[in-house]
Amino acid sequence: MAALQEKIDSSSSQLARLGEDLKTSRGMTQTYQSQLGNLQRSLNLKVDQNRDLAGQISDLAAATKKLQKDNEALESQGAALRKELEGERNANKRLSGEVEDLKASNQKLNETIATLTSKEDSLARQYLDVKHSKENLENARRALENLSTRTLEEKRAGGMRYRKAQLLLREIPLGTLELKIPERLSPGERKSAELVFATDSIDYVRVSPDERQILHSLGEKLKLQAKLSSPASTMQIKSDRNEAAQELGERDRATWRW
Secondary structure, eight states, X not given: OHHHHHHHHHHHHHHHHHHHHHHHHHHHHHHHHHHHHHHHHHTTOOOOTTSOHHHHHHHHXXXXXXXXXXXXXXXXXXXXXXXXXXXXXXXXXXXXXXXXXXXXXXXXXXXXXXXXXXXXHHHHHXXXXXXXXXXXXXXXXXXXXHEEEEEEEEEXXXXXXXXXXXXXXXXXXXXXXXXXXXXXXOTTOOOOOEEEEEEOOOOGGGXXXXXXHHHXXXXXXXXXXXXXXXXXXXXXXXXXXXXXXXXXXXXXEEEEEO
């Protein structure tokens, strides 16, 4: 009888612990349900406490994934807008530089008009001719002093010599030269040579006022003339086309062949 009573007491104790565990579990479930409801409301999701937790968590995960995608799309749009804004800022800087150049040009033009409208017309014109000639010579001298080439690649293959170089105004790339000429010629042998020049797009945002003035002195388009010569008097070089100067704008291309 005592043993039976002991088993009954033990079972009662276990039932009591199970009841406490169940109570605790229900409390945690209610807490989870409350937190889940708050999350659902913050995400504008329908709150249905009668649904099982697994289904509600699945809906919450799907909503979170959608938010992540929306956030990525917004970040992409933001990056595009920042890039566009940076482009507009660069364009504004370039326009500001051009406005300053126009102001200086207008001032020079006004001085020229004032000189031309003076009483001593003939002397004024002579003075302007001398002044313009001096300015042109000065611009040519400055351009020659600041223009240089930088070798990018040089190799020999298949009996030809290849050289690629960059044309620079100080450190500003103006274009790329690519020259292909025969390494050697046997008596009576004929081979072709070629020079290609491709102009670059100039980043005027990085151009200083002094460099911009030199660029303007070169004209709106670069004028280049190429001529191939040989130290050997027995070698005759013939051009496939006129070797006259060619004019190139930005992102333009010219070819000379011999």
